[in-house]
Amino acid sequence: xxxxxxxxxxxxxxxxxGLTFCQNMDKMWxxxxxxxxxxxAERGQLFEQGNYAMFIHWGLYSxxxxxxxxxxxxxxxxxxxxxxxxxxxxxxxxxLAADFNPVKFNANEIAKLARDAGMKYIVITAKxxxxxxxxxxxxxxxxxxxxxxxGRDPMKELARACKKYGLGLGFYYSHNQDWTFxxxxxxxxxxxxxxxxxxxxxxxxxxxxxxEEITTNYGPIAIVWFDTPGRIPREYVEExxxxxxxxxxxxxxxxRAGYGLGDYLxxxxxxxxxxxxxxxxxxxxxxxxxxxxxxxxxxxxxxxxILHRLVSCVGRGGTYMLNIGPRGDGTVPxxxxxxxxxxxxxxxxxxxxxxxxxxxxWKHALPWGDVTVKDKTLFxxxxxxxxxxxxxxxxxxxxxxxxRLVSKRRKQAELKVQTQNSWTRIQLPARxxxxxxxxxxxxxxxxxxxxxxxxxxxxxxxxxxxxxxxVTGAKQESKKxxxxxxxxxxxxxxxxxxxxxxxxxxxxxxxPGYYNVDLTYNGKDRIVWGVDVQxxxxxxxxxxxxxxxxxxxxxxxxFPKPGRYTVSVSCVExxxxxxxxxxxxxxxxx
Ligand code: H79
Numbered sequence: 294x295x296x297x298x299x300x301x302x303x304x305x306x307x308x309x310x311g312l313t314f315c316q317n318m319d320k321m322w323x324x325x326x327x328x329x330x331x332x333x334a335e336r337g338q339l340f341e342q343g344n345y346a347m348f349i350h351w352g353l354y355s356x357x358x359x360x361x362x363x364x365x366x367x368x369x370x371x372x373x374x375x376x377x378x379x380x381x382x383x384x385x386x387x388x389l390a391a392d393f394n395p396v397k398f399n400a401n402e403i404a405k406l407a408r409d410a411g412m413k414y415i416v417i418t419a420k421x422x423x424x425x426x427x428x429x430x431x432x433x434x435x436x437x438x439x440x441x442x443x444g445r446d447p448m449k450e451l452a453r454a455c456k457k458y459g460l461g462l463g464f465y466y467s468h469n470q471d472w473t474f475x476x477x478x479x480x481x482x483x484x485x486x487x488x489x490x491x492x493x494x495x496x497x498x499x500x501x502x503x504x505e506e507i508t509t510n511y512g513p514i515a516i517v518w519f520d521t522p523g524r525i526p527r528e529y530v531e532e533x534x535x536x537x538x539x540x541x542x543x544x545x546x547x548x549r550a551g552y553g554l555g556d557y558l559x560x561x562x563x564x565x566x567x568x569x570x571x572x573x574x575x576x577x578x579x580x581x582x583x584x585x586x587x588x589x590x591x592x593x594x595x596x597x598x599i600l601h602r603l604v605s606c607v608g609r610g611g612t613y614m615l616n617i618g619p620r621g622d623g624t625v626p627x628x629x630x631x632x633x634x635x636x637x638x639x640x641x642x643x644x645x646x647x648x649x650x651x652x653x654x655w656k657h658a659l660p661w662g663d664v665t666v667k668d669k670t671l672f673x674x675x676x677x678x679x680x681x682x683x684x685x686x687x688x689x690x691x692x693x694x695x696x697r698l699v700s701k702r703r704k705q706a707e708l709k710v711q712t713q714n715s716w717t718r719i720q721l722p723a724r725x726x727x728x729x730x731x732x733x734x735x736x737x738x739x740x741x742x743x744x745x746x747x748x749x750x751x752x753x754x755x756x757x758x759x760x761x762x763x764v765t766g767a768k769q770e771s772k773k774x775x776x777x778x779x780x781x782x783x784x785x786x787x788x789x790x791x792x793x794x795x796x797x798x799x800x801x802x803x804x805p806g807y808y809n810v811d812l813t814y815n816g817k818d819r820i821v822w823g824v825d826v827q828x829x830x831x832x833x834x835x836x837x838x839x840x841x842x843x844x845x846x847x848x849x850x851x852f853p854k855p856g857r858y859t860v861s862v863s864c865v866e867x868x869x870x871x872x873x874x875x876x877x878x879x880x881x882x883x
Contacts, residue, residue: 339461339515339545343413345606345640345647348465348577348616349403350418350584351447353386353425356393356621359587370585370618370777371421374472377778383473383481386423390440391619398447398623399777404454406617406625410633411640411647414461414515417451419507421465421585422521424473424480424499428511432502435473447623452511461515463544464507468533469525474499478523496529501753504533508540517544522551530554548574561773564783565602566609567758569656571821575612580603580629582780586618593628596635600730601663603636603647604674608663610652635729642701643732648673648842657761659686660750662730663846671735672699678725679752684733686717687748689799692738693717698725699732708733714855716803744801746857751804754880759796760785766794767864772873784842788873790864796874797861802852804881811878812862815840820867822847824877827859835866842875849882 299786361379369707370524374381383604404656407415420426426436428448438446448464455462475484476495483489508514517537522530530551537546548559560566565576580599581590594602599615606613617629640647650665650672661684662676673684693712696719698705709720725731749755762769768789776782810824816838821832824847836845860879864872 331657336555339414340697341463343648344612344650345410345412345603346461346463346575346612346614347407347410347412347415348417348579348584348614348865349415349619350421350586350616351619351872352418352421352423352427352585353390353393354421354423355586355619356389356395358621359583359589365589366584366778367587367589368775369780370403370583370587371418371423372779373585374423375778387435387440387473390425390435391442393437393441393621394443395447395619395621395623396443398445398619400447400450400454401457403451403619403625404458404460406630406633407460408458408474410637411644412460412615412637413648414463414464415451415455416465416516416518417448419448419464419466420471420503422467422470422472422479424467424471424477428507428753430503432506433474433499445583448507448511456512462511463514463516463518463697464511465518465520466504466505466507467521468500468519468530469523470521470642478521478525492525492529501532501536502531504536505540508537508544510591514541515546516547517541518547519550519555520547522549525551533821534578535849560611561783562779562781564603564781565613566611567657567760567785569604569609569652572610573612574610575614576602576606577614577616577780579616579618580632581618581626582777584616584618584779586620586626590618591628595630596632596639597729599632599636600674601638601676604663604665604676605658607647607650607665608653608658608674609656637731642727643672643699646732647673654743655688655741660753660755661685667742669737669740671737671741673719673733673735675721675731675733677753678721678731679750681723681752682723683752684719684721685748685750685752685803686719687750687803688715688744688746689717690715690742691740694736694738696733696735697858698722698727699734700726714803715746715801716748747798747800747878749800749808749852751881754878755874756878757798757800758785758789758876761788762796762798762862764794764796767796769796784875786873786875787862788871790869790872792869793863794869795861795863797859798877800858800879801810802855802858805852805854806852806881807849807883808879809882810850811840811844811880812847812874813844813876813878814872814874815842816872817868820872821865822872823863823865824848825859825861825863826850826852829853829858833865838867838872839870842873844878850879 359366361371366378429438429446430436469478472480476490534554544557548555604612653664662674665672698709711718821835825831832848834847
């Protein structure tokens with residue numbers, strides 16, 4: 294049993310930073326206090342070894358693809374019924390099943406794609422909030438076998454394909470929301486004959502029986518992914534979790550079951566955390582913007598972005614589950630497949646960097662990239678190559694034995710390693726054979742220990758988030774918002790500045806000199822910002838602002854000697870209540 298899993302037996306894990314989270318989202322996703330008991334450690338192995346997975350949103354909504362009656366709707370496709378999207382009446386939506394015929398669905402191709410992408414298991418929507426079951430349900434006819442001309446059970450096919458390709462299979466099941474079955478969350482309140490019903494009616498006549506079905510009819514299941522518990526009463530969640538445990542003793546139950554009854558923490562949709570998170574957790578994300586297929590959605594994450602987000606999640610101590618939205622005909626959008634495969638080729642070159650590794654001792658990203666750890670080995674993944682060809686590691690207290698590039702083909706030459714003050718400098722070769730994301734393997738004399746001070750990189754821009762600031766005389770708050778309908782963005786901002794209010798960071802400077810300061814913020818109209826180096830220089834400048842977060846230059850500031858400083862930002866003039874700071878950026882200038 295690995296160290297991380299044992300730790301979980303005693304850990305009570307609380308959400309990221311203890312900052313206030315959007316009330317509505319908390320209601321939607323439920324209480325997220327998770328623990329994995331010692332006896333459940335076997336189940337935890339799924340995440341320990343397989344910290345990369347495929348999520349699939351596929352359902353009747355995929356057939357619509359966000360184009361309904363000639364009009365396009367922008368947002369998450371599986372919500373197309375919602376009144377903020379197309380507002381489709383229940384009977385009209387149900388009637389669409391007659392045309393849903395995904396004859397090109399090929400479970401083997403999808404499983405092979407997941408395997409080639411480097412993913413270890415697949416979680417697919419067995420039933421989303423629309424209530425349409427994507428498997429042959431005996432208890433409700435609104436399913437892909439009974440209500441469509443297709444007549445096949447794609448979940449049976451996928452279960453076989455996952456077995457063939459050595460992948461785990463999990464089912465997403467919307468346990469609280471059901472928009473088409475009487476009594477379901479946000480669903481109709483009466484049956485067809487007008488009888489008033491409550492949640493119990495839905496639970497007893499559909500939900501419970503369907504959870505029994507998906508956990509008994511498809512062989513071993515790796516995970517049951519409940520979502521949006523909302524106001525579901527606790528006893529129902531208790532029973533559903535018990536059903537999963539009874540039928541699938543090795544299956545994990547997602548954190549969004551509700552009431553902290555799941556096995557692990559699920560962060561917010563599309564939320565890659567900036568700081569290490571303890572315990573077993575996962576981030577779910579999409580290859581483009583929507584979860585379910587949307588005809589216009591061509592904003593794909595590049596292979597490098599996928600790897601960056603994957604390594605960030607693993608480096609913060611978690612698991613990354615990345616979604617694809619197959620079309621209504623069952624095919625996977627080609628560009629989604631291509632970007633996943635390209636990222637997968639990199640993982641095939643560097644599997645030891647991703648699988649079974651632990652979180653970075655720095656607890657956050659570094660200017661050139663991110664770090665995963667296996668015992669006394671660091672894997673440095675270089676996402677932004679420094680021009681002068683050296684990597685700087687701030688505050689590494691453990692002695693380095695050796696550093697070399699990772700290559701499958703042959704053992705690489707040792708790289709020159711120097712230490713100066715609290716910094717370690719690794720000289721990279723002039724020619725880097727890996728073009729996508731080079732990896733440097735650093736062997737240490739002991740398990741890594743790192744000084745938590747922020748290092749100002751001598752070669753690259755260093756970004757420090759407001760999330761990490763010590764704040765006085767202003768408010769530090771977490772905020773989520775929807776970029777498009779259902780597409781969530783997350784930020785920790787410092788705002789509501791009082792006169793003299795400050796956001797401060799302790800930093801360590803290796804190269805003295807002038808650094809250009811930029812600030813990322815949003816706000817109203819022009820704002821005057823001040824930046825101070827404790828015992829040193831004060832600069833201030835006015836810049837415009839925008840309603841969304843943008844980066845603005847403030848000016849140069851000097852660090853006259855190497856060593857430690859406290860850098861502070863203050864809001865000097867303007868709409869100080871609205872001015873919201875997201876990050877400070879320091880780039881070597883002179
Ligand atoms: O399956 C994907 C989403 O459909 C599902 N979770 C991921 C994995 C999800 N369901 N709900 N939410 C995420 C939270 C969404 C809340 C909102 Fe709304 C939907 C905010 C705006 C639209 C609910 C309805 C609150 C206001 C309107």
